[in-house]
Amino acid sequence: MEWAMSALLNHPDKLEKLREETRSNVKHKGVIHESDLLSLTYLRCVINETLRLYPSGNYEIPENTTLFANAWAVHRDDELWEDAEVFKPEIFEGFLGDRDGYRFFLFGVGRRACHGAGFGMRTVALAVGALVQCFEWEKVDKGDIDMTPAFSMEMAKAEPLVALPKPWPDMVPILSQL
Numbered sequence: 001m002e003w004a005m006s007a008l009l010n011h012p013d014k015l016e017k018l019r020e021e022t023r024s025n026v027k028h029k030g031v032i033h034e035s036d037l038l039s040l041t042y043l044r045c046v047i048n049e050t051l052r053l054y055p056s057g058n059y060e061i062p063e064n065t066t067l068f069a070n071a072w073a074v075h076r077d078d079e080l081w082e083d084a085e086v087f088k089p090e091i092f093e094g095f096l097g098d099r100d101g102y103r104f105f106l107f108g109v110g111r112r113a114c115h116g117a118g119f120g121m122r123t124v125a126l127a128v129g130a131l132v133q134c135f136e137w138e139k140v141d142k143g144d145i146d147m148t149p150a151f152s153m154e155m156a157k158a159e160p161l162v163a164l165p166k167p168w169p170d171m172v173p174i175l176s177q178l
């Protein structure tokens with residue numbers, strides 16, 4: 001808004017053109033409302049042009065730079081998630097996916113998003129589901145498992161998980177058939 005008004009003030013002919021448009025198109029007495037916007041085509045042009053010239057974010061990125069959206073930071077942002085650092089799967093109950101404001105984008109978004117998202121999600125879900133269904137799990141050491149990541153593209157754990165699985169008695173007949 002501030003950018004648009006500044007630009008219009010720097011270009012009085014455009015400001016006058018916009019004022020003329022509002023004068024001739026807004027028939028009712030009173031401030032323009034939503035239903036007027038359709039007929040105010042020049043106003044839309046002014047806004048688009050302002051956003052074209054003054055978009056949010058202004059970074060100089062050297063040619064051939066590879067950019068990665070920092071999902072780690074967004075996924076742990078306290079302003080986007082309640083108790084952002086706490087493991088609480090319940091927060092995904094009722095989650096609206098992309099309609100929830102792109103605060104969760106482990107597969108990326110848009111044209112270059114992961115082609116294998118469905119396949120990847122099903123594969124991981126099947127594997128974790130099967131491990132939990134078939135085995136009773138115990139830690140080998142006392143205390144919490146070290147959750148430090150090895151920061152890299154893959155985001156592996158710094159310390160590999162070591163744990164003790166014991167087949168659930170009712171699953172033994174099924175597992176022994178595999």
Ligand code: HEM
Nearest residue numbers: 105106107108109111112113114115116117119120121124
């Ligand atoms: C849970 C498993 C997976 C995760 C977390 C994952 C995540 C991602 C991410 C973050 C990207 C980058 C998106 C971007 O640039 O914005 C990507 C790209 C891609 N992924 Fe996956 N992925 C997974 C599984 C798979 C699988 C199973 C396949 C193939 C069967 C696959 C194929 C691809 C391809 C082809 C691209 C490149 C898309 C492009 O640049 O146009 N991914 N993936």
